[in-house]
Amino acid sequence: MNTPQRALPKLAVVKLASCDGCQLTLLNCEDELLALAGQVEIAHFLEASSVVRPGPYDLTLVEGSVTTADDALRIRRIRAESRHLVTIGACATAGGIQALRNFADVDEFRRTVYARPDYIDTLATSTPVSAHVDVDFELRGCPIDRGQLLEVITAYLAGRKPDIPDHSVCFDCKRRRTVCVTVAHGTPCLGPVTHAGCGAICPAYGRGCYGCFGPGRSANLPALIPLLRRDGMDEAAVERFLRTFNAAAFDEAAFDEEPRS
Amino acid sequence: MAVTKHGEGTSRGKATARTEATARTEATAVIDRAGLDALIKTLTADGRTVIGPTVRDGAVTLAELDSADALPWGWGTELDAGHYRLVRRTDGAGFAHSSGPQSWKTFLHPQREKLWSAERGPDGALTVRDERGEQPSYAFLGVRPCDLRAIAIQDRVLAGGRFADDGYQERRRGALLIAAECTEPGATCFCVSMQGGPAADAGFDLALTEVISDLGHRFFVRVGSEEGARLLAAVPHEVADMDTEARARGGVSLARDRMGRAMPPVDLRTLLGASPESERWDDLASRCLTCGNCTMVCPTCFCTTTEEVTDLTGDHAERWQRWDSCFDLDFSYVHGGAVRTSARSRHRQWLTHKLSTWHDQFGSSGCVGCGRCVTWCPVGIDLTQEVAALAAEREGADDE
Ligand code: SF4
Ligand code: SF4
Ligand code: SF4
Numbered sequence: 001m002n003t004p005q006r007a008l009p010k011l012a013v014v015k016l017a018s019c020d021g022c023q024l025t026l027l028n029c030e031d032e033l034l035a036l037a038g039q040v041e042i043a044h045f046l047e048a049s050s051v052v053r054p055g056p057y058d059l060t061l062v063e064g065s066v067t068t069a070d071d072a073l074r075i076r077r078i079r080a081e082s083r084h085l086v087t088i089g090a091c092a093t094a095g096g097i098q099a100l101r102n103f104a105d106v107d108e109f110r111r112t113v114y115a116r117p118d119y120i121d122t123l124a125t126s127t128p129v130s131a132h133v134d135v136d137f138e139l140r141g142c143p144i145d146r147g148q149l150l151e152v153i154t155a156y157l158a159g160r161k162p163d164i165p166d167h168s169v170c171f172d173c174k175r176r177r178t179v180c181v182t183v184a185h186g187t188p189c190l191g192p193v194t195h196a197g198c199g200a201i202c203p204a205y206g207r208g209c210y211g212c213f214g215p216g217r218s219a220n221l222p223a224l225i226p227l228l229r230r231d232g233m234d235e236a237a238v239e240r241f242l243r244t245f246n247a248a249a250f251d252e253a254a255f256d257e258e259p260r261s
Numbered sequence: 262m263a264v265t266k267h268g269e270g271t272s273r274g275k276a277t278a279r280t281e282a283t284a285r286t287e288a289t290a291v292i293d294r295a296g297l298d299a300l301i302k303t304l305t306a307d308g309r310t311v312i313g314p315t316v317r318d319g320a321v322t323l324a325e326l327d328s329a330d331a332l333p334w335g336w337g338t339e340l341d342a343g344h345y346r347l348v349r350r351t352d353g354a355g356f357a358h359s360s361g362p363q364s365w366k367t368f369l370h371p372q373r374e375k376l377w378s379a380e381r382g383p384d385g386a387l388t389v390r391d392e393r394g395e396q397p398s399y400a401f402l403g404v405r406p407c408d409l410r411a412i413a414i415q416d417r418v419l420a421g422g423r424f425a426d427d428g429y430q431e432r433r434r435g436a437l438l439i440a441a442e443c444t445e446p447g448a449t450c451f452c453v454s455m456q457g458g459p460a461a462d463a464g465f466d467l468a469l470t471e472v473i474s475d476l477g478h479r480f481f482v483r484v485g486s487e488e489g490a491r492l493l494a495a496v497p498h499e500v501a502d503m504d505t506e507a508r509a510r511g512g513v514s515l516a517r518d519r520m521g522r523a524m525p526p527v528d529l530r531t532l533l534g535a536s537p538e539s540e541r542w543d544d545l546a547s548r549c550l551t552c553g554n555c556t557m558v559c560p561t562c563f564c565t566t567t568e569e570v571t572d573l574t575g576d577h578a579e580r581w582q583r584w585d586s587c588f589d590l591d592f593s594y595v596h597g598g599a600v601r602t603s604a605r606s607r608h609r610q611w612l613t614h615k616l617s618t619w620h621d622q623f624g625s626s627g628c629v630g631c632g633r634c635v636t637w638c639p640v641g642i643d644l645t646q647e648v649a650a651l652a653a654e655r656e657g658a659d660d661e
Pocket of ligand 3: 634
């Protein structure tokens with residue numbers, strides 16, 4: 001039991017370029033929020049309170065990718081203020097949907113989209129936090145899974161490794177007894193190369209996984225592409241399929257010349 | 262047609278004595294579709310959870326049945342490596358399908374099971390509670406002969422050795438098995454070349470063979486245990502006529518020659534044991550997604566990991582057991598990292614264990630030739646072909 005005198009670990013939730021959906025997952029933990037507030041001091045969480053307590057923080061959850069020079073500096077400051085830094089969501093772990101710019105000409109976007117392109121100060125790429133600073137744990141998903149977020153926090157509080165399996169979505173399909181949409185219906189599915197975590201929601205509703213948790217550590221994307229083609233996707237469709245929330249990460253997995261470990 | 266009154270309950274013995282009667286001396290009978298329905302109702306009235314095949318989401322899956330209406334009447338399956346489609350049959354057969362995405366381990370060895378929980382009281386003292394609870398008493402309807410053999414293999418692994426799994430043991434002890442012999446083997450079936458076959462030889466309480474002719478749609482029944490005999494006595498049935506028996510036995514015996522695939526006739530144990538450096542593994546690794554589907558659908562794969570769950574306060578903890586797979590990178594994690602990091606080493610581990618070292622460990626092969634791993638592998642990797650390639654490579658090496 002906790003004695004009231006014990007200083008609680010300080011929690012910070014910060015964001016870079018992102019939609020806020022992942023941090024909101026924390027607020028969506030309605031049943032557990034009170035218990036959480038009893039275990040950590042919520043020191044910095046703008047979605048919940050405008051009161052900001054200064055660092056250092058014991059546990060920092062970072063949402064969003066690095067898309068500006070200012071973000072790149074800020075993430076260094078955040079790292080310096082954080083004992084344990086966990087990135088949450090596809091933006092923070094893989095650059096997010098905004099990493100589509102990595103395959104295009106940002107200056108052209110700037111000129112085409114904005115009336116005053118000179119107002120826009122942005123980097124040419126969107127990169128994951130891990131490309132800039134050391135990250136203690138990456139929690140995938142677009143958005144992240146509520147249960148997995150609680151597991152990461154709970155494991156941190158207990159001083160143990162979070163139980164976040166790194167296998168394919170197929171594991172979860174089989175465990176929840178979903179009939180494989182690829183084998184039984186010829187529906188293109190990214191499940192075999194995608195990191196589990198969502199509980200295999202899409203195949204359970206008869207559609208293919210579209211990879212919002214990004215590639216698993218041992219994803220063999222080149223072996224899956226012929227299957228996507230067989231099931232009716234042309235080259236452009238395959239590219240679109242892979243370039244969604246984890247565009248940069250799937251791109252790397254698909255075209256990496258390095259032999260898989 | 263009723264000879265015995267429907268509804269006399271069968272008592273549920275703890276350890277059913279399974280008579281290993283040969284085909285010639287065992288009791289036989291014939292039931293019709295109404296008899297099959299009565300069978301399900303009797304088992305349910307007896308407090309059993311009846312599990313059997315039923316159509317869901319474009320496949321014949323296993324689920325709880327409350328009447329024979331839920332069986333996949335008129336459905337067959339078109340199978341190939343990485344391919345499964347339901348097809349309509351004109352004969353209305355209910356057991357002419359094969360290689361569904363689940364096996365009975367879904368129920369006997371469930372994917373996740375709570376083992377125990379612990380509570381820390383205000384004084385810091387721990388109270389540990391066994392969480393296995395009472396296990397359901399199952400009746401499995403439509404167990405294929407390959408799956409009977411797969412259950413026998415899991416029995417040796419999970420209930421036979423020094424480290425028995427209590428939950429499995431209890432579920433298994435209470436389970437009644439009604440086999441369905443095969444007259445329509447699938448294109449991915451190869452049980453005959455794994456020293457099995459389409460006839461149920463042991464380990465069942467009742468074995469059914471579906472017979473459809475101008476004389477009607479019926480089931481030839483063989484009794485495999487006293488429990489099975491009691492159950493049969495409780496449902497409308499007739500003495501087996503010669504026509505039904507001859508068609509049933511003939512259909513099963515013809516099925517032996519209609520296997521969709523065959524494992525090459527080599528000594529698998531020696532071949533796999535001698536092939537750790539084979540080049541074929543690299544080729545295989547380039548095609549394998551390491552998705553793990555093969556192990557999840559395999560009726561003999563039994564590996565689990567433990568999962569420790571704590572709540573935010575740290576005062577409540579639970580231990581769960583859940584399915585794991587040798588295709589998971591973390592499966593071979595020891596201090597500092599995983600031992601089998603490459604797809605090559607993981608696939609080799611799976612196939613070598615299944616076909617070779619399983620003999621050393623459990624006294625038999627770990628493969629019964631059900632074909633599920635072939636059918637449900639998204640990229641259609643077929644172990645019979647992989648073995649053929651390994652054998653060819655080995656032969657080439659021997660010739661040099
Ligand atoms: S539906 Fe997709 S994720 Fe599920 S088993 Fe099939 S390929 Fe894997
Ligand atoms: S053999 Fe097929 S099912 Fe098994 S891990 Fe490889 S790709 Fe997945
Ligand atoms: S290895 Fe494949 S064919 Fe053999 S028992 Fe397992 S799933 Fe069936």
